[in-house]
Amino acid sequence: MKRALSAGPVLRRLFLALLGVFVLSSCVSMPSATTGLPAPAAPAEASATSASTRSSLTTESTGSHIVIFHSNDVHGKIDNFAKVAAILDAERKSGADVFFFSAGDNFSGDPVTDLYDPPGEPMLELLGRLGLDVLTPGNHEFDYGMGAMRKFAARFPTVSANIEPRPGAFPELRPWVVLTAKDGTKIVVFGLIQIEPDNKIPSTHPDKVKDLRFSEPLAKALEMKKLRASGQVLIGLTHIGHEQDLLLAKQMPELDVIIGGHSHTRVDPAENVNGVLVAQAGADGFFLGRIDLLLKNGRVVEKKGRLIDLSQARDEDETIKAMITKFHQNPALARVIAKAPLEIAGKSALGNLMTDAIRQAHNLDIAFQNNGGIRLNRLPMAITINDVYTLEPFGNLIVQFDMTPAEIRSLIKSSWEKRLEIDLQVSGITYIVRIDSARQVKDIQLSNPDGSLLAEGRTYKVGVSSYIASSYKFAHQDPGRSLQTTVSEDLIRYLQSGVDLGVYRDVRRASWEIAAKTSRN
Amino acid sequence: MQVKVNEKTIEIFAGARVRDVLRKYSRAEWTLVRKNKKKVTDPYGHEVGLDGELNGGESLVIAARAGAEPHS
Numbered sequence: 285m286k287r288a289l290s291a292g293p294v295l296r297r298l299f300l301a302l303l304g305v306f307v308l309s310s311c312v313s314m315p316s317a318t319t320g321l322p323a324p325a326a327p328a329e330a331s332a333t334s335a336s337t338r339s340s341l342t343t344e345s346t347g348s349h350i351v352i353f354h355s356n357d358v359h360g361k362i363d364n365f366a367k368v369a370a371i372l373d374a375e376r377k378s379g380a381d382v383f384f385f386s387a388g389d390n391f392s393g394d395p396v397t398d399l400y401d402p403p404g405e406p407m408l409e410l411l412g413r414l415g416l417d418v419l420t421p422g423n424h425e426f427d428y429g430m431g432a433m434r435k436f437a438a439r440f441p442t443v444s445a446n447i448e449p450r451p452g453a454f455p456e457l458r459p460w461v462v463l464t465a466k467d468g469t470k471i472v473v474f475g476l477i478q479i480e481p482d483n484k485i486p487s488t489h490p491d492k493v494k495d496l497r498f499s500e501p502l503a504k505a506l507e508m509k510k511l512r513a514s515g516q517v518l519i520g521l522t523h524i525g526h527e528q529d530l531l532l533a534k535q536m537p538e539l540d541v542i543i544g545g546h547s548h549t550r551v552d553p554a555e556n557v558n559g560v561l562v563a564q565a566g567a568d569g570f571f572l573g574r575i576d577l578l579l580k581n582g583r584v585v586e587k588k589g590r591l592i593d594l595s596q597a598r599d600e601d602e603t604i605k606a607m608i609t610k611f612h613q614n615p616a617l618a619r620v621i622a623k624a625p626l627e628i629a630g631k632s633a634l635g636n637l638m639t640d641a642i643r644q645a646h647n648l649d650i651a652f653q654n655n656g657g658i659r660l661n662r663l664p665m666a667i668t669i670n671d672v673y674t675l676e677p678f679g680n681l682i683v684q685f686d687m688t689p690a691e692i693r694s695l696i697k698s699s700w701e702k703r704l705e706i707d708l709q710v711s712g713i714t715y716i717v718r719i720d721s722a723r724q725v726k727d728i729q730l731s732n733p734d735g736s737l738l739a740e741g742r743t744y745k746v747g748v749s750s751y752i753a754s755s756y757k758f759a760h761q762d763p764g765r766s767l768q769t770t771v772s773e774d775l776i777r778y779l780q781s782g783v784d785l786g787v788y789r790d791v792r793r794a795s796w797e798i799a800a801k802t803s804r805n
Numbered sequence: 806m807q808v809k810v811n812e813k814t815i816e817i818f819a820g821a822r823v824r825d826v827l828r829k830y831s832r833a834e835w836t837l838v839r840k841n842k843k844k845v846t847d848p849y850g851h852e853v854g855l856d857g858e859l860n861g862g863e864s865l866v867i868a869a870r871a872g873a874e875p876h877s
Contacts, residue, residue, distance in 0.1 A: 566854060
């Protein structure tokens with residue numbers, strides 16, 4: 285199945301004829317002129333797939349039968365794409381009219397994709413070979429910056445109705461597209477992205493989307509009702525979470541299908557809500573969604589959706605498999621990103637390094653790292669990305685709380701009471717835990733780097749890992765917010781900035797003492 | 806933001822994922838989920854991934870995984 289972008293049917297036919305490689309069987313039209321051409325689908329190589337991937341429609345197929353495969357929240361995990369390719373290819377060979385949709389968050393979550401040079405390239409290459417027909421951006425599509433997002437959107441039709449770019453900021457984006465099936469059936473697809481209630485932007489770092497404005501997705505969707513007249517099938521391709529998808533279905537029965545993402549929900553089989561089929565395919569590429577639509581007399585008369593468990597799929601496309609193997613041999617992971625004049629060793633030195641990186645990345649006053657999250661005893665003098673991911677393998681996000689000194693003390697007290705020893709490494713301040721003979725906390729002294737005490741009336745910007753934020757019991761008036769980067773990402777940037785690593789000797793910023801007698805842990 | 810787990814309201818930072826709110830809800834239940842002895846679903850019974858991103862007002866249910874031995 286080949287698809288092409290065009291300004292209209294005439295240009296499309298001319299373009300395809302000149303290319304001379306595409307079968308003129310289908311097209312995509314968009315609300316306004318655009319350039320860009322999706323990469324051709326992978327050559328047919330895979331054998332027929334298992335019966336479990338076949339249609340479950342039972343109606344006699346005297347009408348038009350359309351198959352839509354869909355994925356969401358793959359988060360950089362490419363390992364199952366050879367199986368996806370085999371399934372798509374087998375279906376295409378069967379003569380069915382096959383489409384492949386992505387409901388967002390293809391990026392962020394796996395170093396093979398995230399740390400490729402350029403970032404995300406494995407995902408773009410593989411989705412190109414799979415013949416992706418349309419994409420709606422998820423919040424993590426922006427994690428690599430607008431450059432990577434625009435590169436993605438230049439390659440695949442990209443839709444989102446509630447993203448409103450400043451002029452020139454994102455010209456590749458369209459609110460909706462019309463896909464045309466072999467028999468001329470028009471499939472109208474509009475996109476939606478989630479936004480955070482407080483800052484009205486998707487869950488990514490605000491700097492990444494500073495040239496974009498966002499509106500409420502469900503309100504914007506109502507404006508898309510007008511598209512019902514533009515085709516025989518109307519689909520919402522969303523990245524707003526399953527619960528929001530259910531609300532969308534209830535408010536918009538004009539839709540035939542909602543293909544969703546964001547909440548990582550395994551909806552199997554797809555639900556019929558208010559006459560709308562609502563689907564979502566879990567996360568991390570473990571499942572592939574399949575929707576079968578049967579149309580008669582220009583309208584959908586039967587629709588079903590289910591998930592294909594890729595762990596049970598046997599066939600793999602050998603070409604795609606070879607590409608995946610190549611991407612896993614990413615030399616960037618073993619490349620030295622920083623050289624230290626000494627091995628950085630011990631919880632204190634490593635914790636100092638990690639918390640300095642967090643604090644600098646987000647312009648925070650203070651950052652904490654728990655000892656349990658430091659998984660190496662030492663970093664070598666030649667530090668690679670692999671070393672960083674071994675040091676902090678959990679992918680914990682950074683969470684900011686605006687905290688008073690009293691609240692900071694409650695966090696430190698909580699950490700001490702877990703193991704009756706220093707547990708939190710710190711940047712931006714030093715602290716001393718004063719305990720009694722039973723090792724119970726009597727007082728915690730918080731000092732600035734110059735030795736002065738913290739101002740009790742002031743609020744400090746404090747960064748902690750999402751593990752600390754959710755596992756430690758501490759007082760905080762501020763409910764906190766994810767800063768949408770991980771400890772590892774911040775540390776990689778910090779190391780690449782050329783900072784002097786000679787300072788990371790065994791300098792302890794956190795200590796404890798009994799009565800007036802100081803004892804280091 | 807607030808998220809409900811087994812009908813209990815949990816106050817959690819904005820941008821939290823399923824794993825974050827489970828850790829805050831109950832260390833013991835989180836351990837069982839992490840060991841694949843229990844699963845997390847939405848109110849409609851659909852399993853959700855541990856890295857699933859949450860919006861305020863959502864609800865989660867921790868349920869026994871089919872075939873798993875009851876936790877004593």
